[in-house]
Structure formats: C-alpha cells, structure tokens
Amino acid sequence: MPSRKRAALGVIDLTDESQNRSNKQVCGSNGQVQPPPSQSSYDEDLEAYGDELIAGTQEYNEGTWRRLQFYGTLSTKIVGVQYYAGQATAGELFLVRREPNNMYDRNAIRALNVREEQIGHIPRAVAAKLAKYMDSNALRIEGGINGYIGQFDCPIKLKLYGSSDEVVKRDLVNQMRAEKLPLDGIREAEAETRRNAKLEAGRLKELQKLQREAKKNGGAVVGGPQQYVGGGSVGIGPTPDLTDIINGSERFTSRSVGQMTEDYGKREADLETMPMAKQPEALSAELLPFQRQGLHWLLSKESPQVPAKGSNDICQLWKRSSRDPNIITNIATNFSLKGSSPAMASGGILADDMGLGKTVQIISLIVADRAFRQQDGLDTSATLIIAPLGVMSNWSSQIERHVKTKHRLRVMTYHGNRKLKLDASEIKNYDVVITTYGTVATEYWSTKQPQVPMKQGLFSVEWRRVVVDEGHGLRNPTAKKTVAAMNLMAQSRWILTGTPIINTLKDFYSLTKFIRLSGGLDRFELFNAAIIRPVNAGDPLGIGLLQTLMQDICLRRRKDMKFVDLKLPKxxxxxxKITLLEHEQQKYDALEAEAKGTLSDYQARQASSGQSAMKAYRHLLEILIRMRQLCNHWKMCGEERFKDIMEILEKEKVLDLTPENKAALQSMLQLNIESQEDCPICLDNLKEPVITCCAHIFCNACIETVIDTQRKCPMCRAELPAITSLVHPAKEEKPQQSNIDTENSxxxxxxxxxxxxxxxxxxxxxxxxxxxxxxxxxxxxxxxxxxxxxxxxxxxxxxxxxxxxxxxxxxxxxxxxxxxxxxxxxxxxxxxxxxxxxxxxxxxxxxxxxxxxxxxxxxxxxxxxxxxxxxxxxxxxxxxxxxxxxxxxxxxxxxxxxxxxxxxxxxxxxxxxxxxxxxx
Known part of the structure; x- marks a missing residue:
C-alpha cells in the first residue's frame, strides 16, 4: 500500500514569507494548553483575508473576497515529495503557500498539509505562471490531492478563483487565456448566463402577454412580480382603531420555515424524542420536558465519543473507514488518522430560540455535573461565564433563584473594581465566576506577547467549562475578544446564542473554532473550501456537511415547535406600508439618483485606484444612510455633505485638525457607526470607534496598536504621528425639547x-x-x-x-x-x-x-x-x-x-x- 500522506485544501497565503509563521495548535495532543500563538498568526489563520485588510486594502474588499468566481481547474502535481515529511492521501485537501524568498526559485509555491508540514513544491513551470497572480492578489487557489503520493511526486488539482467584477474579470481572463491557464469555470458560467437569459426572455414575453390581456380587461396584472401588496400609511384625519391599521397592513412571516426533510438535519420529530435527563436535585426550578432533553444533550456533548469500530456513526464529521476500522477520516477535509483517535471538542452550541431558557439549562448542567463528579470523587473546578456587561447581574440572580439554598453555588463577579484575587488556589473557593468579554480581552492582551498559563487572573485557571453568553459576539475570529476567549484553558466550551449565523457562514466558523473542532476545520481556508464555498454554490455535499455538523454540535429548538409547548400567546x-408625501418623495428620488451614480463611479474606480474607490464608497455609504433616514424623517437627512473634505483629502492626504475639519470628521465617523461598518483591522463591530486625520475609521484599541508599531494608517499609509491625532465621536447630549420641531412631521x-x-x-x-x-x-x-x-x-x-x-x-x-x-x-x-x-x-x-x-x-x-x-x-x-x-x-x-x-x-x-x- 502506498505511503499515506495527509493534507488539507487551502487558499493561497499572499503575505510575505517572513509573516508565514505556523499557527501552532493551542491545545496539544495531551489535551494540555500550550503557549498561544501571537496575534499575527491568528490573523494568518484567516488565510490572506485578515492580512489584506491590515495591509491597507479597504474594508469594502471584504465584499470582493466573498464574491470570487470559479475560473477553472488546473491538473498538475506536487514534486520533491521525497525531501519532505508531510503526509497526504487521495481526496485530501492541502494548503498552497508562496515562497518568494526561496533561494533556488523566487516563484516557488509550497504545498502543506493540515498540520502545515510541507509535502513538496508545485512544479517550477506551473509556479512560474501562477506566482504573479498570487502575488498581485488576482487569483486565489484551492488545492486537493488527486491520487496517491508516489516516490517523487503526487497528482493534484488546483481550483482557481478570481474576481467576479466584469471589468477586472475581462482583463484577467484574457491574460490567463494567453498563458493557457484553464478557464473551464468561466465557460460554464457564460453558458449558464445564456441559458438564464433565454429563460428570462421567455418569462418576460409571457408577462407582457398577461399585461396586454389585463389592459384589455381593465384589470390588474395576474401573476406579476409582487413582493408586498396592500398597506398604506394612516395620515392626519380621524383616528383609526387598531383593527383598521391591521387591516391596512400586510401579514409578515419573517421567521417562517419550510418542512424539514428526512435528508438533512434533525426533524422536529427527532428533537421531540430526544432522551431526557433527570431533574437535578439541587435545582429548585422545575425544568420543562424540552429543557430536560437539553440537559441530557449538554451532558453528553461534554463527553463526546469517537465513532466505534464497525459503526457508521459520524461524530464531529469524523467517521470510521469501512475498509479499515483502524482508520478514521474527517469527511470534510478527508484528513485521516490510523491507529490513533482525533481530539474531540467537548461542548457545543446551545442555540435555542430566545426565551426558551438557555440560562436555566446551563445552570442545570453546572449542578448536575457537579453532583456526578462529587459522587465519582472527581475534581469540581469552577465554570467561567462570559457575558455582556448588561446581563452579568441576570446570571447571578438566576443562579440564586434557581438553585436550592443547601446546594447553593459560590459565585464570584469578576469585573472592574469588583475583581478579587484569582489564581489556581483561590478558585477552589468558587463554583462559578462571571465576567465580561472586555475583561477577558483586557487580561489577555495586557502584554504584547501573551503567554498561557498566566500567574493570576482568568488565564491562570483551567476551568471546568467556559460558557459564552450571547456567543454570536465571537463571530469574528480575528477580533481581540475572540482570540482571548479561544486561549482560555477549559475542559469544555459552550456557546449560547439564538443566532449562530447572523450574516454569513464565517460567523459559524468562528464559533466552531472556539469550541476547538478538529480535523483541519479550525483553519479558515479549510472551512471555507470544504463548507462555506460549496454551500454558497448550492453544492449538496457542502450543504450536507454543514447540516451534519450542525445537528451534532448545535442544539436548536424553536418556540413554534409543538413539543416545546411553551403555551406562549400568538x-x-x-x-x-407608508407612502411618502410629495416633498419627501422628491428628496428621496434625488438621493436615489445620486446613489446610483456614485455606485457606478465606485465600480469604475475600483479596478484602478484604491484610494479613489474608497472615497466613492464612503460617499455611497453616506447617501444610503441618508436615504434610510429620509424614510423616517426628512429632517434627519442633513443637507451638509463631505465633498469639501474629500477634495482636500484628494490633494493633501490628511487634514489639519481645525475645529471645522474635526466636526466634519466626526460626522463621517458617525456615518460609519450608523452604517454598521466593521473595523478593518479586527474585522469586528466597531468598538470605541475613532477616525484618523486621513478619514479612516477603526476601533480605538486597534489603531492605537498600529500607531505604536508603525505610525502609518493601514489603509492609505498616511503618517499618524500620535494617538492624540485620533478624533473621537462628538459627545451626544440629550436634546432640549425646545429644539425639536413638532410642527413639521x-x-x-x-x-x-x-x-x-x-x-x-x-x-x-x-x-x-x-x-x-x-x-x-x-x-x-x-x-x-x-x-x-x-x-x-x-x-x-x-x-x-x-x-x-x-x-x-x-x-x-x-x-x-x-x-x-x-x-x-x-x-x-x-x-x-x-x-x-x-x-x-x-x-x-x-x-x-x-x-x-x-x-x-x-x-x-x-x-x-x-x-x-x-x-x-x-x-x-x-x-x-x-x-x-x-x-x-x-x-x-x-x-x-x-x-x-x-x-x-x-x-x-x-x-x-x-x-x-x-x-x-
């Protein structure tokens, strides 16, 4: 049998070789936490994605990254395998890395497995073609092993992805065609476009026919495209009653879902028949049946079992080989182990609908597990609960309310001035410690090179479990608070959220990384290639993997499920629907026309000038905000624009912080806050946002770190001489009632x-x-x-x-x-x-x-x-x-x-x- 080598699919790393440090596993094979990687290596864990933004390719390029189009598949091989220890086998995915400092070939491209062990190199002739595309960020490459490794080489397939922007794509396709690089994906996409255009022409012809018939009959078009019908605002006049208003509105079923299928996930019937745990003796609150089922699931997921030999079970996407029971394979990355077991993630995601009692279920887990461990003479170390500041008190009050006095839990609130001494010896006096995301992040990043375990504080303790409340706050894996939480030492990890996916599947990736899913899926490029990209493309295999993983590590019950039986009112x-007044509609139409023109301007500039495109994008965001504000009240849509400021920036690059310029920058900062833009450094929601004198917005802590290290704006490379040059939001004061005009509604x-x-x-x-x-x-x-x-x-x-x-x-x-x-x-x-x-x-x-x-x-x-x-x-x-x-x-x-x-x-x-x- 050929020697088994393993690998994992990846996306090219576009950073300089000196930055391509290995992201060492936080948890070693013995389960003990090792010293954590630096922040830069965590940035690299998002392949080139996080590094691009930090290097200055504006935040709008996040959209470009997500909209990559499949260009073609290149069949080639990995050579020089005899010189490297990296193992791989047929069907596995691998990482592709540029090696520009290679002394023998400046176009060198390395092939690495999931463990970042080198398998070999891409052949010199192929690398010479691909290197410039990788270096210019024009192509992203995903690789898969296409056969068994021989004595000297290994067959592979490289999938090439490029921009979907029509202008950029046209030039890129012409260049690739001239160099005889594969474009089968582009040809298929063009054929699909022609087929869709033909179908659309047929639908349009049928609609025009219906319109002609309706016109003859003097009636409305039947079957025309309608998203909403009915409604209408109630203006000044006789006051209607609530029934009139409801009759004038359209029913909205935002959270309606289709019938669950046998093929994917757990059906409601399966959830209903889940086993129940006993009511914990220490709990004063009587758990509802579905909550006892939740408790049983929580207890079982803290002790996950590798699929037994001879079974077809799948656990955390690991499955036994039907040919050799000693081989266990991750069905997403095809990474395999023989004769050993993978590290299984202890914990998961409790994603019940809001209001179903996630808090009381976790409290029941704490007391039930404590009782089992006391009975078996095991350690009963404390649970750490990380929660938003506003709900910390809710946890302590719920614990006091739901746990019987004789079984009471010893609770410490660890935050701000209330922080007591905390270390491995002191923690023995407590069962639960409640803290905030901010406290965790502050303690971890208190030094430039954090090392775990620390002498005291949250990172000096190995917790029985870590529970993150409102866990969707960890949806960005490069945010400081997320990195900090990931480096906490814990036996089990739990995420509580009703919304594990808020915007994209990248949110879900970050949560799986926090619970330490193994098999290579803790690497973003692998998760992206194995799950995110296939799901976005409608690939049934990717969808199946996502749903298999979801039903295993995530429990979600909805309030409308019959067996939950909350007996909630309807x-x-x-x-x-509201119709604008004539003067409001005129203002809205003017803004809409300006927005469309600015969008076209931005798209035209995008391929040529990053700075110019960024200014157009900023202006576009401003107009969109004004359009939305005008829908609420026309006076919210101010007449002042930032054109003068943008013209100065076009010439001078930075602004003098005069009172007038400072006020304009504060207005621009408020615009980005209202637009819900992310910080381009940490890729998370803006926290304590500030704006630079070159008009770029960051989290205060993020940009302060940059100023300390390089004193240049990550976006435009403008000089940022000192932290004092940052502009903070204008102080928002409660309005005086006399200043509010109520006559113009x-x-x-x-x-x-x-x-x-x-x-x-x-x-x-x-x-x-x-x-x-x-x-x-x-x-x-x-x-x-x-x-x-x-x-x-x-x-x-x-x-x-x-x-x-x-x-x-x-x-x-x-x-x-x-x-x-x-x-x-x-x-x-x-x-x-x-x-x-x-x-x-x-x-x-x-x-x-x-x-x-x-x-x-x-x-x-x-x-x-x-x-x-x-x-x-x-x-x-x-x-x-x-x-x-x-x-x-x-x-x-x-x-x-x-x-x-x-x-x-x-x-x-x-x-x-x-x-x-x-x-x-």
Missing amino acids: LTEYVH SSKVEALLSILRASSKKMGTKTVVFSQWTTFLDIVQAQLDEEGFNYTRIDGRMTATQRDSAMDELEKNEECTIMLASLGVCSVGLNLVAANQVVLADTWWAPAIEDQAIDRVHRLGQKKPTTVFRLVVEGSIEENVLQIQGDKRKLMNLAFAEKAGKRDAGVKNARLADIERLLA
Whole structure:
C-alpha cells in the first residue's frame, strides 16, 4: 500500500514569507494548553483575508473576497515529495503557500498539509505562471490531492478563483487565456448566463402577454412580480382603531420555515424524542420536558465519543473507514488518522430560540455535573461565564433563584473594581465566576506577547467549562475578544446564542473554532473550501456537511415547535406600508439618483485606484444612510455633505485638525457607526470607534496598536504621528425639547402616532418602539410630549441604573404605555414582557438583531398575544432591505435543515452585492 500522506485544501497565503509563521495548535495532543500563538498568526489563520485588510486594502474588499468566481481547474502535481515529511492521501485537501524568498526559485509555491508540514513544491513551470497572480492578489487557489503520493511526486488539482467584477474579470481572463491557464469555470458560467437569459426572455414575453390581456380587461396584472401588496400609511384625519391599521397592513412571516426533510438535519420529530435527563436535585426550578432533553444533550456533548469500530456513526464529521476500522477520516477535509483517535471538542452550541431558557439549562448542567463528579470523587473546578456587561447581574440572580439554598453555588463577579484575587488556589473557593468579554480581552492582551498559563487572573485557571453568553459576539475570529476567549484553558466550551449565523457562514466558523473542532476545520481556508464555498454554490455535499455538523454540535429548538409547548400567546407580524408625501418623495428620488451614480463611479474606480474607490464608497455609504433616514424623517437627512473634505483629502492626504475639519470628521465617523461598518483591522463591530486625520475609521484599541508599531494608517499609509491625532465621536447630549420641531412631521412619524393613538384605546396594550437612530427617538419623544403620552425610554446614553428604572416604569406604572428603545441596546439581555406590542420604526441589516429585539417581548412570561408592526416606506430602500434579510434567513434555515432543497446560488453575502440590490 502506498505511503499515506495527509493534507488539507487551502487558499493561497499572499503575505510575505517572513509573516508565514505556523499557527501552532493551542491545545496539544495531551489535551494540555500550550503557549498561544501571537496575534499575527491568528490573523494568518484567516488565510490572506485578515492580512489584506491590515495591509491597507479597504474594508469594502471584504465584499470582493466573498464574491470570487470559479475560473477553472488546473491538473498538475506536487514534486520533491521525497525531501519532505508531510503526509497526504487521495481526496485530501492541502494548503498552497508562496515562497518568494526561496533561494533556488523566487516563484516557488509550497504545498502543506493540515498540520502545515510541507509535502513538496508545485512544479517550477506551473509556479512560474501562477506566482504573479498570487502575488498581485488576482487569483486565489484551492488545492486537493488527486491520487496517491508516489516516490517523487503526487497528482493534484488546483481550483482557481478570481474576481467576479466584469471589468477586472475581462482583463484577467484574457491574460490567463494567453498563458493557457484553464478557464473551464468561466465557460460554464457564460453558458449558464445564456441559458438564464433565454429563460428570462421567455418569462418576460409571457408577462407582457398577461399585461396586454389585463389592459384589455381593465384589470390588474395576474401573476406579476409582487413582493408586498396592500398597506398604506394612516395620515392626519380621524383616528383609526387598531383593527383598521391591521387591516391596512400586510401579514409578515419573517421567521417562517419550510418542512424539514428526512435528508438533512434533525426533524422536529427527532428533537421531540430526544432522551431526557433527570431533574437535578439541587435545582429548585422545575425544568420543562424540552429543557430536560437539553440537559441530557449538554451532558453528553461534554463527553463526546469517537465513532466505534464497525459503526457508521459520524461524530464531529469524523467517521470510521469501512475498509479499515483502524482508520478514521474527517469527511470534510478527508484528513485521516490510523491507529490513533482525533481530539474531540467537548461542548457545543446551545442555540435555542430566545426565551426558551438557555440560562436555566446551563445552570442545570453546572449542578448536575457537579453532583456526578462529587459522587465519582472527581475534581469540581469552577465554570467561567462570559457575558455582556448588561446581563452579568441576570446570571447571578438566576443562579440564586434557581438553585436550592443547601446546594447553593459560590459565585464570584469578576469585573472592574469588583475583581478579587484569582489564581489556581483561590478558585477552589468558587463554583462559578462571571465576567465580561472586555475583561477577558483586557487580561489577555495586557502584554504584547501573551503567554498561557498566566500567574493570576482568568488565564491562570483551567476551568471546568467556559460558557459564552450571547456567543454570536465571537463571530469574528480575528477580533481581540475572540482570540482571548479561544486561549482560555477549559475542559469544555459552550456557546449560547439564538443566532449562530447572523450574516454569513464565517460567523459559524468562528464559533466552531472556539469550541476547538478538529480535523483541519479550525483553519479558515479549510472551512471555507470544504463548507462555506460549496454551500454558497448550492453544492449538496457542502450543504450536507454543514447540516451534519450542525445537528451534532448545535442544539436548536424553536418556540413554534409543538413539543416545546411553551403555551406562549400568538405572535403576529405585519408590514405597515407608508407612502411618502410629495416633498419627501422628491428628496428621496434625488438621493436615489445620486446613489446610483456614485455606485457606478465606485465600480469604475475600483479596478484602478484604491484610494479613489474608497472615497466613492464612503460617499455611497453616506447617501444610503441618508436615504434610510429620509424614510423616517426628512429632517434627519442633513443637507451638509463631505465633498469639501474629500477634495482636500484628494490633494493633501490628511487634514489639519481645525475645529471645522474635526466636526466634519466626526460626522463621517458617525456615518460609519450608523452604517454598521466593521473595523478593518479586527474585522469586528466597531468598538470605541475613532477616525484618523486621513478619514479612516477603526476601533480605538486597534489603531492605537498600529500607531505604536508603525505610525502609518493601514489603509492609505498616511503618517499618524500620535494617538492624540485620533478624533473621537462628538459627545451626544440629550436634546432640549425646545429644539425639536413638532410642527413639521413626516409620513412615518404620522403612521407611528396613528398606531400609538389606536393602541391607547385598547386597555392593557403597551408598546415598545425600536429604532436604530436615537435622533429619530428624539423626534418621536417630542411628539409624544406634545400629545400627552406617558412613556419611558432606553438607549445607549443611559447608565445601567437608568435602564433598570425605565424597565420598572414600563412594568409597574399602568399609565406608562410606551417605551422608546434603541435597537442596538435592547436586542440583547432585556426582559420586556410588560409590553405586548412592538413597532420596528426602521429596518436593520441583520434580521437576527430584529428577531432578538422582538423576543425581548415575546418570550416566557408573556401573557398576552404579541403584535409586531414593521414600518416600511413603499417603493424605497427599506423594501429592498427586507428582501436581503430574507436571504440571510434562508442561510440560517439551511444550516439547521429547516428549508428543503438547495440554497439559492444567487444569494450574495457581500456588502457591495447588497448595495447593488438596494439600488436595483
């Protein structure tokens, strides 16, 4: 039998060889935590993706990366295998790495296996063709072993991916054709385009026929494309009742899912028949049946078993070979082991719907596991719970409430001034430690080269388990808080989230990396090639792998499942359509025309000038925000632009921080905050965002690190002399009521007031009005004052004490019937069951954020039917946002096998693709 060598598929690493350091495994083969890798090696773990952004290829290139198109497959071989120890076998995937400093061949390309052991080199002639494409970032390459390794070489296939931008693609295809590189993928795509065009022409012909017939009959077109029908805003005039408003709105089934199939994932019937654990003796709360099933699942996943010899079981994508029971193979990467067992991840993802009691299930896991370990004489080390600051107190109060006094858990809150001494000896006095993401990140990055274990603090302890609440916060694997959490020493790792996928499957990758999934899938390029790219392409194999993995490491039950039987009152959602007034529509049309022109300008500049394209992109974002703000209230859409600033930057590269320029930069910073842009360094949501004098936005901590090391902007290489040159957001002060103009209302404000007036006629109705813009809440607040409504408010400008007071006011004051709430603040960790009606005043990019906000009202403890109104301006950008949301929901449903069939290959994850659809 040929010698077995192993490898893993990969994407080219475009960094300099000096940066291509191996990302050593955090957990060694003996299960002990080894010294963690540096931050730069974690960046490399996202192949070239994270390094590109850090090196200065603006954040919009994230969209370009996600929209790569398959160009063709190159059949070749790996040579020189006799000189290297890396092992591989047929069907495995491998990493492709440039080696520009190779003293024998400056075009050298290495082939590495999953363990980053070199297998050999790409042949010199092939490497000479590919090297320049890799160095210029024009092509990304994924490789797979196509046979067995011989004495001197090994057959392989290289899949080539390039830009889908038509201008860039045309030039790239011509160049590749001249060099006789394969373009079979391009030819197939062009053939598919021709077939689709033919089908579309037929559909258009049929639609035109229907239109002619309808015109003759004087009726509406039957079968025409309609996304929404009915609705309409209620303007000034006689106040309608709530029934009138509901009748004028369209039913909205945002979270409806298709029939589960036998082929993928766990059906509801399978979830219903899952085994139950016994009610823990230490728990005072009586677990519901589905929660006892959850407890049994949690306990079992902390002790996962490698598939037994002779079985066809699959565990964490590992399966025994049917030919040789001593061989176990990862079915995603085809990495195989013989005579040894892979490291299995202890833990998983508890992804129950919001309000199903994830907290109480974890508490039951802690007390049940403690009882088992005490009975067996085993160590009962503490559990670390990482939670957002706003819900830390909820954990301690829930533990106190649900655990019997004689079995009470010893709890430490480890945060801020309340941090007590914590080390391996002191932790024996506690069962649970509760801390925040920020505390974990701060302790880990307290030195430039963190080393675990540390002498004291969170990283000095080997935890029984680490539990991350609202775990989707770890969705970016290169964010500092994520890297820090990954380096905590723990026997088991748990993620609690109702939304493991918020935007893309990259979110899910980061969570699997945190729980330490093995087999090569902790490498982004492998996860991308084996799962993400195939799923996005609608490949049944990729979809099957995703769903097999999901049903194994992730448990998700929905509130609408019959066996869950929460007996929650009905949730009904409506889209309430609003027609803009004539003067509003004129302003909107002008902005839309400007946006389309700017998009075309950006697309034209994208291939030529990075800086020029970035300015066009920034301007485009600004216009899109203004369009959305205008849908809420025309006065939110200011007349001032940043054209003067952009012209200065075009010439001078940086701005003098005069008071006027500083104010303009603060406005630009606010634009990016409202656009929900990510930091281009850590790739996570902006935290304490700042803007540089060259008009680029970063997390404060991220850019401070860059200034300390290189004093140049990662985006444009402009000089950043000192941290004092960074501009922070303008201080947001609570508006004075006299400054709010209530005489000039808007269509959306009037529609909202109509709902609130009608709701006031119905006894017991309390409404939460969510908006992402505090400025809009200010406008609505002034209107409520004028009309004499009794209300309360929660937003990011308030302290935790003020938020608690606001919640008490809504719950305990019968006359307080309205809460104005910032969507970003209220989507996590709050219980708002005192209300029974929700108004979403504007539409958020990520549907999961809206779902979480709604579930603060519609959850355990809610006694009344819940009604949700989504205020949407007809024919506007808001309707298109809803369509994009629908595609993101499809991705979520696909992962959990809640929708049959293939995923629509036309779904675009990239921000640029989303923008193109917004303006379609």
